[in-house]
Amino acid sequence: MMIITSVADIRTEPKFESERDSQLIYGEFVDLLENLGEWSKVRCVDGVVGYVKTALIGEEKPRKYKLNSMYRNEKMALPFGSYVDDKDVEYFGIPSGLLEPIDGVFNPLDLYKNFMGVPYLWGGTSDFGFDCSGFTQRLFRYSGKEIPRNSSQQRDASSTIRDFEAAEPGDLVFFKGHVALYLGNGLIVHANGRYSRVTVNNLFDGSEYAKLLMSIFEKIGRFNVPWKC
Numbered sequence: 001m002m003i004i005t006s007v008a009d010i011r012t013e014p015k016f017e018s019e020r021d022s023q024l025i026y027g028e029f030v031d032l033l034e035n036l037g038e039w040s041k042v043r044c045v046d047g048v049v050g051y052v053k054t055a056l057i058g059e060e061k062p063r064k065y066k067l068n069s070m071y072r073n074e075k076m077a078l079p080f081g082s083y084v085d086d087k088d089v090e091y092f093g094i095p096s097g098l099l100e101p102i103d104g105v106f107n108p109l110d111l112y113k114n115f116m117g118v119p120y121l122w123g124g125t126s127d128f129g130f131d132c133s134g135f136t137q138r139l140f141r142y143s144g145k146e147i148p149r150n151s152s153q154q155r156d157a158s159s160t161i162r163d164f165e166a167a168e169p170g171d172l173v174f175f176k177g178h179v180a181l182y183l184g185n186g187l188i189v190h191a192n193g194r195y196s197r198v199t200v201n202n203l204f205d206g207s208e209y210a211k212l213l214m215s216i217f218e219k220i221g222r223f224n225v226p227w228k229c
Helices: 085-092 132-143 152-155 209-214
Strands: 009-010 020-025 030-035 039-044 049-053 065-067 099-100 157-161 172-173 179-183 187-192 197-202 217-222
Touching: 020 049, 065 152, 132 152, 132 179, 132 187, 152 172, 152 217, 197 209, 209 217
Parallel strands: none
Antiparallel strands: 009 020, 009 049, 030 039, 039 049, 065 099, 157 217, 172 179, 172 217, 179 187, 187 197
């Protein structure tokens, strides 16, 4: 099955009042595990299992492009990274300049500036709102590397870099319950609750926030990624 709306919440229980565990965006696939009527139990590509409104999923169809920016028109707002085919391009009137090949490889360091100031949203994975690991996962997924959904899973799945001297831009920096993309020279970009948005911060500027982050620092992680090949 495929998501047929802008953004679909994946919830922990089949009711709106339950916690938002994750989100999927237009054109992303799910495995349908059980149709419960108003809600369906699904498994996401990253292994997350939860419940989505049945009206928000439809039959899977081939995808050809991914959007390099959010696109809005009177029919629907399609987030960054949405997957579309030629029929979608025609129906939504998507400009060709927003289309990238679905298998195109990019570097997250060339993308993150587009999302500065995007609101923090628990469970969010789109440029309507990100949580910390939803932000890193979305950047990596668009760039050609699938990584786990939450920060602890990303931490455990990545190889450990010994210290910041050995860290490289594009690594992930893990804190207790939090993850950020490393930009180099002590700078990180992350969706965070402190500022309620995506921000760049310096881990070594002596600020109270930097001290707080370093007090819960866990590790620097690295994935084998296609854009470094």
